[in-house]
Amino acid sequence: MDLGLKDKVVLVTAGSRGLGRAVATEYAREGAKVMLASRNEQELAKTAREIAAETGSQVEFVAADLSKRDAVDAVYAKVGERFGRLDVLVTNAGGPPAGTFDNFEDDVWEQTFQANLLNVVRLVRGALPYFRQVGGGRIVNITSTSIKQPIEGLILSNTFRAGINALAKSLSVELAPEGILVNTVAPGRIATDRITELDGLRAAATGLTQDDVRVGNERQIPIGRYGTPDEFARTAVFLGSYANTYVTGQAVLIDGGMVRAL
């Protein structure tokens, strides 16, 4: 299947590590040109170099804290300067702090709103003029299986991911007439630094070893193991490709069957 991505331009936020990096790599393998954005410039430069070396595609980067409006503007200035067009937006961000209701005052709620929901609004706003210039586009939002089944001890994530999902569904209706398809991908337990961190927190809280925590989690997954970032990326990239011409407004769980809800 031809994904129709050759020479398309893709912006992947939070793209230096983990899921964002894997998605960016998969786009580059398909011949797309990629812009990565996250905070640590050295890490971005290294990731961009490695993806370009593996795939032969053009990979650019811009250091930006995407919880800030100015930083989102700077990302689009760089997209304009380097590529002058945009065909696909992948919204991704660092995971919010773990905790329960009693752990957080307004300041943390507000910061998480900026970093994990308003960032998506701002990123979409910045992408639309580019999409309208070329007469279409693709948006893929990376969220979590918590959009279907809230996860214990992650109240901030549970709240704001649901907001992204509702935003994406609304956008899919508003933007379909313009040829812009909007979908959400929801990772369950894909082996990245974030999952190592969450397993570590669980181990510290329960007195179990980190391996025990992982084995316990794997028992909840019908496929019997954590997913790999590449497995996650293949589904995300299909939805955000030009082979996808009829799927929009959907949230696809990439979780090895972990969530039991219909």
Ligand SMILES: NC(=O)c1ccc[n+]([C@@H]2O[C@H](COP(=O)([O-])OP(=O)(O)OC[C@H]3O[C@@H](n4cnc5c(N)ncnc54)[C@H](OP(=O)(O)O)[C@@H]3O)[C@@H](O)[C@H]2O)c1
């Ligand atoms: N892995 C999973 O199975 C899983 C499951 C459910 C949900 N998720 C969610 O999916 C997202 C990606 O997860 P991951 O596992 O890939 O995490 P990760 O390996 O920890 O990578 C996080 C990425 O986000 C970037 N980042 C963090 N804060 C940022 C900010 N303010 N502005 C710009 N970039 C920022 C990081 O780079 P810098 O630190 O340099 O900025 C890094 O590139 C997270 O929101 C996570 O909670 C993941």
